[in-house]
Amino acid sequence: MSKTVGIPKGLLYYDFYPMWKTFFEGVGAKVVVSQDTNKKILDEGVKNCVEDACLPVKTYVGHVINLKEKDVDYIFIPRIVSVERKKYLCSKFLGLPDFIKSLIGDLPPIIDIEINYYKNNDKFTQNEFIKVGRMFGKTKDQSLKAYFKATHQQKKFESLLKEGLTNLEVGRMFGKTKDQSLKAYFKATHQQKKFESLLKEGLTNLEALKVWEGKNLVKEESNYDLKIAVIAHPYDIMDEYISMGIIEKLKNMGAQVYTMEMLERDLILEGVSMLSKEMFWNYERDILGAGLYFLKQKNVDGVIMVSAFGCGPNSMTEELLERIYKREKEVPFMLITIDEHSGEAGIMTRLEAFTDLLRFNKKAVMV
Amino acid sequence: MKITYPHMGSLNMILKTMFEGIGVEVIDPPPSTNKTLTLGVRNSHEFACLPFKINVGNFIEALDKGADTIIMLGGIGPCRFGYYGQVQREILKDLGYDFKMIIVDPPHGRLIDFLKELASYFPNVDGKTALKSFVFAVKKMIAADKLEKFLLKYRAHEDNPGVTTKIYEEYMKKLEKAQNGKEVDKIVSEAMKKIKENANVRRKIQLKVALVGEIYMLLEPFTNMDISKSLNELGVEVTKTEYLSDYLINSAFKLPQRMEFKKNARGYLERDIGGHGLNTVANTVKYAKLNYDGVIHILPFTCTPEIVAQGIIAKISRDYNIPVMSLVYDENTGQAGYQTRLEAFVDLLYRKRMEVVC
Numbered sequence: 190m191s192k193t194v195g196i197p198k199g200l201l202y203y204d205f206y207p208m209w210k211t212f213f214e215g216v217g218a219k220v221v222v223s224q225d226t227n228k229k230i231l232d233e234g235v236k237n238c239v240e241d242a243c244l245p246v247k248t249y250v251g252h253v254i255n256l257k258e259k260d261v262d263y264i265f266i267p268r269i270v271s272v273e274r275k276k277y278l279c280s281k282f283l284g285l286p287d288f289i290k291s292l293i294g295d296l297p298p299i300i301d302i303e304i305n306y307y308k309n310n311d312k313f314t315q316n317e318f319i320k321v322g323r324m325f326g327k328t329k330d331q332s333l334k335a336y337f338k339a340t341h342q343q344k345k346f347e348s349l350l351k352e353g354l355t356n357l358e359v360g361r362m363f364g365k366t367k368d369q370s371l372k373a374y375f376k377a378t379h380q381q382k383k384f385e386s387l388l389k390e391g392l393t394n395l396e397a398l399k400v401w402e403g404k405n406l407v408k409e410e411s412n413y414d415l416k417i418a419v420i421a422h423p424y425d426i427m428d429e430y431i432s433m434g435i436i437e438k439l440k441n442m443g444a445q446v447y448t449m450e451m452l453e454r455d456l457i458l459e460g461v462s463m464l465s466k467e468m469f470w471n472y473e474r475d476i477l478g479a480g481l482y483f484l485k486q487k488n489v490d491g492v493i494m495v496s497a498f499g500c501g502p503n504s505m506t507e508e509l510l511e512r513i514y515k516r517e518k519e520v521p522f523m524l525i526t527i528d529e530h531s532g533e534a535g536i537m538t539r540l541e542a543f544t545d546l547l548r549f550n551k552k553a554v555m556v
Numbered sequence: 557m558k559i560t561y562p563h564m565g566s567l568n569m570i571l572k573t574m575f576e577g578i579g580v581e582v583i584d585p586p587p588s589t590n591k592t593l594t595l596g597v598r599n600s601h602e603f604a605c606l607p608f609k610i611n612v613g614n615f616i617e618a619l620d621k622g623a624d625t626i627i628m629l630g631g632i633g634p635c636r637f638g639y640y641g642q643v644q645r646e647i648l649k650d651l652g653y654d655f656k657m658i659i660v661d662p663p664h665g666r667l668i669d670f671l672k673e674l675a676s677y678f679p680n681v682d683g684k685t686a687l688k689s690f691v692f693a694v695k696k697m698i699a700a701d702k703l704e705k706f707l708l709k710y711r712a713h714e715d716n717p718g719v720t721t722k723i724y725e726e727y728m729k730k731l732e733k734a735q736n737g738k739e740v741d742k743i744v745s746e747a748m749k750k751i752k753e754n755a756n757v758r759r760k761i762q763l764k765v766a767l768v769g770e771i772y773m774l775l776e777p778f779t780n781m782d783i784s785k786s787l788n789e790l791g792v793e794v795t796k797t798e799y800l801s802d803y804l805i806n807s808a809f810k811l812p813q814r815m816e817f818k819k820n821a822r823g824y825l826e827r828d829i830g831g832h833g834l835n836t837v838a839n840t841v842k843y844a845k846l847n848y849d850g851v852i853h854i855l856p857f858t859c860t861p862e863i864v865a866q867g868i869i870a871k872i873s874r875d876y877n878i879p880v881m882s883l884v885y886d887e888n889t890g891q892a893g894y895q896t897r898l899e900a901f902v903d904l905l906y907r908k909r910m911e912v913v914c
Contacts, residue, residue, distance in 0.1 A: 238867070239863055239866050239867045239870075241857065241858070241863050241866070241884060242863050242867070243860075268826070268827070270827070275632075277632075277633040277634035277830070278634070279634065279860060280634050280635065280829045280830040280831065280833065280860040280861040280864060281860055281863070281864055283634060283827060283828075283829040283830065283864075284825055284827075284829040284833060284861075284864040284865075284868070285864075286826075287824060287825045287826060287864070287868055288864045288867045288868060290871075291824065291867050291868040291870065291871035292867050292870075292871075303827075464642070465642065466630070466639070466642050466659075466661075468639065469631075469632050469633030469634065469638055469639070470633060470634065498603075499603050499857070499858045500603060500858075501603070501605070501636050501858050501859065501860040502636060502860075503603070504601045504602075504603035504604045504605075504608075504636070504858065505601075505604070505636050505639045505642075505643050507601055508600070508601040508604065508643050508646075508647070509642070509643055509646060512646050512647070512650055513646075516650075
């Protein structure tokens with residue numbers, strides 16, 4: 190019987206699920222996902238987490254407990270240090286597996302491979318190769334030889350291969366050879382690309398995940414009269430429970446919603462180029478870039494930024510964006526903070542007021 | 557050019573010595589007070605951490621005093637401190653101040669890079685003078701830290717409450733004015749002698765507590781409401797785990813202590829997570845192994861690396877059977893709440909020791 194790997198439905202699940210799923214299935218494991226966030230999951234998360242942690246982390250803890258109850262063989266909690274050269278992720282991702290292991294007892298084995306693209310230099314890559322080679326019983330020289338052969342291949346291929354090797358560590362746990370793991374890995378990246386191209390077509394992460402899994406989206410009539418950009422971490426707004434369905438609500442109010450994942454990379458970089466120092470967190474860089482891009486292009490009627498209570502990185506980006514928006518006075522900007530409260534009325538009122546304001550603005554322009 | 561900088565423990569003394577040594581005029585920001593905090597809080601994001609807010613307050617007060625250039629450190633993450641300067645500059649700009657902000661961005665966080673980068677802003681200063689004043693400033697810093705370490709131990713034994721603190725403050729002022737190395741040595745040895753003369757209380761059970769956590773919170777008595785004084789006055793010897801001089805030496809010669817941190821934290825936290833998260837975890841393990849009675853972890857509200865550490869040291873506490881208490885500080889200035897918690901914690905430690913004795 191094949192082993193089961195549990196993937197918690199939280200944090201970067203919304204960004205990398207297609208890749209993770211394809212990879213694990215490629216090495217012969219069965220993937221189990223935790224339930225959609227519900228009251229029980231959130232309550233368990235809040236109860237077992239440190240009180241000052243942010244909402245998405247508390248939710249994630251709830252999802253891990255949910256998987257534990259499902260009796261999976263492994264739980265996949267990667268230590269994601271960096272997904273882009275010279276860019277970090279928020280501290281919580283760097284210590285995530287350690288943090289979760291300290292909080293919850295009696296967990297099944299955790300697959301905590303390190304995903305780290307921070308250094309792209311040769312030395313690091315070499316060491317990685319040697320390390321992996323050793324895992325397969327190869328000597329240092331043999332590994333190095335194989336490595337130099339590989340460097341003659343295309344440069345692009347090299348960076349992919351490096352990522353593949355992090356994933357190889359996992360492949361070995363399921364008794365697969367290097368080739369099989371690599372094959373699974375390349376299949377995984379292909380699927381991930383497919384998913385990302387869906388995002389660029391204007392689907393939200395959640396919709397894209399559904400399409401990717403082969404579900405049909407209900408075609409909505411496009412009688413939107415407003416365009417609103419919602420910029421936030423996907424793990425804040427794609428979880429319909431903790432964000433109280435902000436995106437769904439906006440759509441029902443007649444607004445077409447844009448998220449930062451829908452923007453092409455160079456548009457985000459174009460936005461960021463207005464800053465004197467680039468952000469060292471790549472997701473925060475995206476938030477700033479998307480915010481500045483929408484402000485410059487004025488192709489949306491309003492911008493809503495959603496962040497979790499006590500989010501450290503967002504305290505910097507919000508402050509900057511809000512100030513810049515205020516100076517320009519061109520595009521209305523609203524901040525919404527979410528936490529474990531579940532009173533929908535407050536959010537509803539603010540969204541209604543905001544859409545009313547945007548419509549009012551529009552008429553003023555037309556008259 | 558009138559230079560100013562944020563407060564951080566005895567940093568102002570060191571920077572002042574250094575800049576005055578190379579002939580640059582310095583405007584010391586007024587000591588951090590509730591007014592500083594109010595100014596900072598009013599003009600910062602609500603979830604910005606306490607150090608950020610106090611920095612903003614310091615800058616506003618210093619600019620009001622006539623400073624026109626701010627020196628600030630940058631960074632490359634993952635702690636948000638690396639972006640402080642960028643955001644603070646926008647805040648001060650919106651407030652209408654006219655100033656220049658020098659954000660020193662050391663590419664690898666190494667001391668030598670920092671000095672090189674800093675030197676590039678002062679082209680008229682010759683290297684020899686600069687180096688000389690820097691070395692003297694470091695000497696002062698090491699002296700100040702040495703004196704503080706001494707204070708935190710011996711104040712727990714003082715005969716008359718409050719006397720030791722007065723002696724310490726008096727000599728710190730003298731240290732600030734000291735002009736050469738000889739003077740510094742003399743001041744330190746005199747102060748130590750005086751403190752020791754006044755510390756003769758001996759107890760049957762002597763408690764020892766380690767203070768771990770975020771470096772700014774540990775260095776700034778204003779932000780932690782002088783927690784070490786409160787503990788000393790409850791008769792507890794305190795070991796603070798972060799000092800400016802240690803920090804500087806570590807960034808100058810990166811390897812030794814960092815390896816020690818990684819070794820100590822192994823099994824609990826496998827890598828540096830930014831800020832002082834790794835140090836907190838490593839120090840908790842270290843002092844648990846040294847048989848300290850308890851560990852107090854202090855952190856500013858919303859500090860992500862320390863929150864991760866907070867979750868992890870709770871497990872260390874169970875594994876090593878050592879009481880650990882996390883204190884989160886924000887802009888509330890009510891000291892009574894903290895005092896109560898400290899007293900309760902110290903009582904708990906006494907009880908634990910009594911159990912062992914009986």
